[in-house]
Amino acid sequence: MVVFLRGCNFKCYYCQNYRIWGAALPVNSDALLREIQRNKDYVSALVFSGGEPTLRLNLLQLLAREAKNEGLLVGIETNGSCPEVLETLIAAQLLDGLFVDLKAPLSNPQKYAQIIGIANASTYVDKIKRAIDIGSEAIAAKRLVEFELRTTLFKGLLSQDEILEMVNEFKTVPYALQQGRAEMCARTDLTTLTRDEIAKLAVQCRRPLRIRTLEKGDEDIV
Numbered sequence: 001m002v003v004f005l006r007g008c009n010f011k012c013y014y015c016q017n018y019r020i021w022g023a024a025l026p027v028n029s030d031a032l033l034r035e036i037q038r039n040k041d042y043v044s045a046l047v048f049s050g051g052e053p054t055l056r057l058n059l060l061q062l063l064a065r066e067a068k069n070e071g072l073l074v075g076i077e078t079n080g081s082c083p084e085v086l087e088t089l090i091a092a093q094l095l096d097g098l099f100v101d102l103k104a105p106l107s108n109p110q111k112y113a114q115i116i117g118i119a120n121a122s123t124y125v126d127k128i129k130r131a132i133d134i135g136s137e138a139i140a141a142k143r144l145v146e147f148e149l150r151t152t153l154f155k156g157l158l159s160q161d162e163i164l165e166m167v168n169e170f171k172t173v174p175y176a177l178q179q180g181r182a183e184m185c186a187r188t189d190l191t192t193l194t195r196d197e198i199a200k201l202a203v204q205c206r207r208p209l210r211i212r213t214l215e216k217g218d219e220d221i222v
Ligand code: SF4
Pocket: 008, 009, 010, 011, 012, 014, 015, 016, 017, 018, 050, 051, 052, 079
C-alpha cells in the first residue's frame, strides 16, 4: 500500500508527481487509518512516497505506528533532505525500508541545484549525505531491513561520468538506476532512455546494480 503525501521542498526538473506539489483534495488522517485497516490482510507493507513524505513527521508516526501494530512493514521513499526525521522513525522502530533518491553527484552542489530547481543546494547536499550515513548505519546495526539508493535517468540529464561517480561513491549500498518516463513529466524537453540503454550504462558502472524500467520491471545487473 503506497501513500503519496502532498508537497515537496524540491522542484525537480523531471518530477513525475508534480501534480501533488500543491494543495488538492485534502484527505483526513482518519481516512488513511481506515484504509490501512481495509488493506492490511492483502498487503505486506505500507510505503510513504510523495511529494516529500519526511515533511510530515506527525502523520508518518501516526500511520507507521498503525501499520506496525497490524504487522505490516513500513518503507519510505525520500529525497533525503530531512535526515532527522529518518533518525526519529528508525529510533522508534517505525521504519523497515529506506529508499533515498540521489539526483546528481553530491560532489557537485551546482548540478544538484540545477536538477532540484533550487538556487543553492549545499545545505541539502549535506543533509542527503547524513541521510545516507543514517541508512548505512541502520543496516549495519540491523535496525533497517532494506536500504536502497536510486537515481532516475533521462537522456542527457546526467553524463556517464556523473552516473559512474554516483554509483561508485556508495559501492556497498544497493543502488537502482530507474527509467524516468518523459510522458509523465510536465516538461516537454525530456527523452526516455530505453531499457537497453540503461542496462548498457549499468554494465559500464562495474558494480552490481538494479535497473528499473517499464519494459522489464526490476532486473539485477552484476
Ligand atoms: S523530490 Fe521527488 S516529489 Fe519532490 S520534486 Fe523531486 S521528484 Fe518530485
